[in-house]
Amino acid sequence: IIAGFRDLKDGWQFYPNYQEAQTRQISDWLVGMNASPLYTLLLRQHGLSGVYAIGRVQTPTLYMVYQRDQLIKNFKPEPYLELNAEILANQQKFEAKLDPYQRFKDEKGLTIFMQAKNVQRGPQTALIKDVQNIVKKTPSPRLFSLSSLQSAVNQRFHASASETLAAVQALYEAKWLTYPRTDSEYLTKQEFDYLAANLDQYQELLPEKMALPQTTPQKRYVNDQKVTEHPAIIMTKVVPSSTQLAKLPVLQRQVYDLVLKTTLAMFA
Incomplete structure (x- = not known):
């Protein structure tokens, strides 16, 4: 709050945010306040009891889930051949x-x-007509929002979304990771600065030191405008020791290690 008052901005910069919120509010009123009672009454005429909520987000989302569920339910596998x-x-x-x-x-x-x-089965001679060498660059991974972290942990360690959230929450309460319930994959300059200042301490937790020359903020990761309430999930200024990490439950240790390496990749 103090930082905000020291760097006050013109209110008109935020007018589009006001318009967005107002549009959502009007939409919620038109859809939710009108469609919910309407559908409830119509469904009761067909013998269904209870109250049925219609929402501008939940209803189309639920329909997408229903459509996908129907596709899975009615899917019939068919054998095929490849060459x-x-x-x-x-x-x-x-x-x-x-x-x-x-x-x-x-x-x-x-x-x-x-x-x-004119293709045969079995060994035969062939001609390689062309060879192309293409150099590809893979950028370092984006920082973690809660959903992307849950997805990554599920792929690597087969933990459920709720198990991952519990692990991140425990690390947050231990003051080792930032606030978990975030949908942002960006940092503000403030978070980037403290990460850069503590690189040596974070490196102590890696199996071996790596070169981290990228100490200037990149827009791929650092963008104050794209951080609404909470930044991406990163390490805090409080750096645990290797001994402290070793005492953690396995999943918490895996989650911290994954966040640590993904965050440090930003500097590589």
Whole structure:
């Protein structure tokens, strides 16, 4: 609050935010206050009791979930065939797929395709017509919001969303991670500065030191305008020791390690 008063901004900068909020408010009133009683009364005429809430966000979202559920429920798996080639060139093997990729419903369709393309089964000579070398760069990962962290933890450690939230909450209460219930993947300059100042301490928790030369804020991670209430989930200024981390439950240790490495990647 003090920082805000020291750096006061023109109120008109925030007028679009006011318009957004007002639009949501009007929409909520039109949809929720009118459609909820209407649908409740209509459904009661068809013998359904209870109150039915209609919302501008919840109703279309629930319908999307319902549509997806129906697709899963009515899905009928069908067997298919693929045509791949195992290629040996320069004493190295690799598997090649059709380009453009195709699936075949049955053996007959696959045979017709192979005959048309003059392709045989079994060992045969082939000509590599072209080799392209492409240099690709992969940017360091984005910082974690709660949902992206839950997704990453589920993929790596097979923990549920609620288990991940409990682990992050425990680390937050221990003052080692920032507030968990955030939908932002950005930091303000203030958070970036304290992370940069504590890099040496954070590095002590890694198996080996790594080069972290990127000590100026990048818009991919640092953007004050995109942080509404809480920044992305990062480490706090309070840095635990390796001994303290070793005493944590396994999932809490894994979550802290993942947040630590993802955050430090911003400086790499």
